[in-house]
Amino acid sequence: MFRLSVQTTGIYGPRDWDETYRLIAETGFECADANLDQLFPFTKVKVREPIPAFFRKETGDLETLEHFKPIRDAARKYGITHFQGHAPFPSVLFDTHAGDEEYNAAIFEMIRKSIIGADYINCRNLVIHPFFYYYGAKTNPQDIWDMNIDRYLRLSKTAKEYGVKICLENMFAPNRGRSFADICDNPYEAAKYVDTLNSLAGEGTFGFCFDTGHALVGGVDCKDFLTFMGDRITCLHVHDNDGRDVHMAPFEGLLDWERFLEGLAEIRFDTTMDFETHGAMYRFGPELAPYILKLIEQTGRMFARKVEELVKKQSKTE
Numbered sequence: 458m459f460r461l462s463v464q465t466t467g468i469y470g471p472r473d474w475d476e477t478y479r480l481i482a483e484t485g486f487e488c489a490d491a492n493l494d495q496l497f498p499f500t501k502v503k504v505r506e507p508i509p510a511f512f513r514k515e516t517g518d519l520e521t522l523e524h525f526k527p528i529r530d531a532a533r534k535y536g537i538t539h540f541q542g543h544a545p546f547p548s549v550l551f552d553t554h555a556g557d558e559e560y561n562a563a564i565f566e567m568i569r570k571s572i573i574g575a576d577y578i579n580c581r582n583l584v585i586h587p588f589f590y591y592y593g594a595k596t597n598p599q600d601i602w603d604m605n606i607d608r609y610l611r612l613s614k615t616a617k618e619y620g621v622k623i624c625l626e627n628m629f630a631p632n633r634g635r636s637f638a639d640i641c642d643n644p645y646e647a648a649k650y651v652d653t654l655n656s657l658a659g660e661g662t663f664g665f666c667f668d669t670g671h672a673l674v675g676g677v678d679c680k681d682f683l684t685f686m687g688d689r690i691t692c693l694h695v696h697d698n699d700g701r702d703v704h705m706a707p708f709e710g711l712l713d714w715e716r717f718l719e720g721l722a723e724i725r726f727d728t729t730m731d732f733e734t735h736g737a738m739y740r741f742g743p744e745l746a747p748y749i750l751k752l753i754e755q756t757g758r759m760f761a762r763k764v765e766e767l768v769k770k771q772s773k774t775e
Contacts, residue, residue: 459761460729461754462488462540465528466495467735468746474531482535484750490694490731491528491542491580493571499546505560512545512567525574532578539580540729541624541666541692544571549604551590565608569615576619582692584624584666585612587650589640601640606653613658624666624691625650627682629675629702636702638675641665644685651689664691668733670698670705673712683720690726694733695757704736706749707756718760722767730757 463486468477481489497509511521532539545568549561568585575583588605590596609623616623627647630639641647647665654663667690672679683690695717697710707714721727732753741749 459727459757459764460487460538460540461757461761462486462490462729462731463750463753464490464492464543464731464733464735466492467738468750469743474527475534478531478535478537480747480750482537484747485754486750487538488540488729488731489532489537490733491532491539491575491578493525493528493542493574493583494545496524497545497567502545502547502550502564505550505557508560508563508567512570513563514566518570518573521570522574522577525577529578539575539578541582541584541731542571542575542578542580544568544575544583544585546586548586548608549588549590565611569612572612572615572621572623573619575621581620582622582624582664582666583616584626584692584694585609587625587628587640589628589630605640605650606657609654609663610658613654613662617659617662622662622664622691624664626666626694627668627671627675627677629671631702634701636674636700638677642671642675642677644682647682648686648689665689666692666694668694668696669712669717670694670696670702670733673698673710674700674702679713679717680720680723683717683726684723687724690724692729693726693731695730695760696733696736698736704734706732706734706737706753707760709737714760718763719767721764722771725768727761727764727768730760732757 463481465477468480510516511524550557588608589601625641627642628639629636629642651663651665697705697707697712699710734753737749738746
């Protein structure tokens with residue numbers, strides 16, 4: 458039976474955790490996708506702003522956890538659980554600036570501390586973007602593979618210690634107003650990463666987050682991807698778009714939702730359906746936020762019902 462989840466980004470200000478979780482609960486969601494990246498957003502990472510001291514190596518892990526406490530407390534207050542969360546991103550920057558090697562090491566430490574923070578807020582699945590450089594970096598595919606295996610395995614030590622599963626995600630690369638498929642945006646590569654990492658780190662250490670919007674901008678069919686990945690799929694990012702990664706609510710964009718639901722039914726995925734729909738929240742604004750969230754929640758209930766109906770039909774023909 459599906460539980461419904463929605464990401465914390467876009468509901469209220471980046472540090473107004475209490476109001477965010479109150480509204481998530483009041484609009485009928487059981488879970489929240491904890492956007493730990495709100496503690497240091499990608500807009501600051503991309504321009505290489507100094508990473509906050511609490512995320513850096515010189516700060517002890519216990520001291521770092523104080524910054525996760527408002528998230529944990531708000532979730533407890535309103536009875537919201539964390540099936541999944543999102544680590545800060547991008548995971549790496551292309552070495553084009555002086556000091557990038559040091560900055561990338563600091564990003565890595567920030568991600569490592571996010572795993573500990575995920576455990577602190579009782580979040581067992583943490584999405585960590587693959588390590589890649591986006592369009593135009595002219596990198597060797599083998600170098601990207603080696604970098605990802607190395608860095609994910611280094612993170613796996615912390616993940617296993619704290620009981621958090623690391624989830625890779627299908628990605629895309631934007632360039633000049635268009636989007637192109639990139640790392641893990643085909644199921645063959647995605648499965649190879651998950652299987653290789655689990656064979657090296659231990660089964661169950663790594664899973665996969667399937668992002669519907671990223672699949673759409675990369676020209677990937679949802680059902681084909683899901684059915685190939687099967688039980689490697691741990692969690693979801695459900696959202697729509699118009700060919701750009703703008704994180705719309707379902708039916709605002711171009712995604713074929715029937716194919717998505719058929720894919721979920723085919724692999725018998727029925728844990729948590731998470732909506733990564735911050736774009737819709739920003740477009741409609743705070744005044745309409747309760748109504749947009751309720752619409753998304755009701756869409757999730759309909760999706761869950763349709764998946765259950767599809768599973769029943771499939772069972773009769775097996």
